[in-house]
Amino acid sequence: MQTLEYEASWDKALPSIDREKIEAIFQETSLSGNQAVAFTPLWQAMNYKGELLVTVLVHNFTVNQFSFSKETILYIEHNDVLAAHEFTIPALTLEAETSMPWAFIFPVESMKAPPTLEDGRLEFINAF
Template identity: 50%
Template sequence: MQKLEFEPSWDKTISSNDRQKIETIFLQTRKFNNHPIQLTPLWQAFNHKGELLVTVLIHNFTLHSYSFQNTKLNYIVNNEILVEHFFTLPSLSIQEERSMPWTFIFPKENMTYTLPFENGHLEIV
């Protein structure tokens, strides 16, 4: 059975409003849908450096832990890849049958489009 977990630093700092949003989305998306690793969009924003921050709920529906080791992610809006980047996150391991929120930060120099970045999704390549 799928369980929601928060990385310890998230667990200490997340607002109650954001926690509630994540828990609601988890309840709506916690069923396996033919993708062993699913990235459910939560929100996106730009930081003061112009980097794109994409927060997702990572669902690991497998029976083994999952980590990001030189994993290419594309951020897609309206079937257009707006930005891509390789991620290695040594401190992040999502245990089997677990879901966890995470924010991926795409460097400004990787962005080639000026299209709106709203309503996109991440895809593991």
């Protein structure tokens, strides 16, 4: 059965309104849909450096641990790829059948076009 976990710093700092939203979305998306690892969008924003921040629920639907090591992830809006970046995230290791919120930061140089921040989603460049 899929469980929701929080990385320690998220667990301490996450406002209760965001936690409630994450938990509600998790309840709606805790089934695999035949994907090993999947993303459910939560929100996206631009920071003061012009970087794109995309917050998602990362779902590991497999029976094995999963970590991000040189994983190329695409940011897509309206079927257009607007950013691509390779992520290695030692702090993000998902146990089997676990979901966790995470913010992916796309550097300015990884963006191909300015995002509208509407209907954005993340995808692996090579699906599992």
